[in-house]
Amino acid sequence: MPMPPYPVMCTAPGCPRPAAFKVAARWSDGQTDELKTYALACPECLPRLFAAAGAKRAACRLAPGEVLDAPGVYELSRGDRDKVLKRRPDLGVGG
Numbered sequence: 001m002p003m004p005p006y007p008v009m010c011t012a013p014g015c016p017r018p019a020a021f022k023v024a025a026r027w028s029d030g031q032t033d034e035l036k037t038y039a040l041a042c043p044e045c046l047p048r049l050f051a052a053a054g055a056k057r058a059a060c061r062l063a064p065g066e067v068l069d070a071p072g073v074y075e076l077s078r079g080d081r082d083k084v085l086k087r088r089p090d091l092g093v094g095g
């Protein structure tokens with residue numbers, strides 16, 4: 001999904017800053033493979049949103065055959081598609 005042509009805002013409640021990172025996990029059912037987005041985060045909210053994504057992922061029930069990777073942090077750059085987003089393992093805690 002291409003990025004919208006306006007600034008993407010941080011998804012933390014009440015946060016007015018633009019998002020710089022995407023918290024997402026790769027999901028697959030064996031046939032389709034997609035990046036499941038949990039949150040869009042500014043640098044300040046990233047640790048909190050990343051922790052929340054981990055909790056959501058832990059609560060997620062998967063059907064047989066489904067695979068959901070641990071959430072990771074991706075750089076958000078306008079115009080890029082999910083597949084070319086650069087993963088930033090240095091910003092994640094665990095995963």
Ligand SMILES: [Zn+2]
Nearest residue numbers: 010015042045
């Ligand atoms: Zn924020």
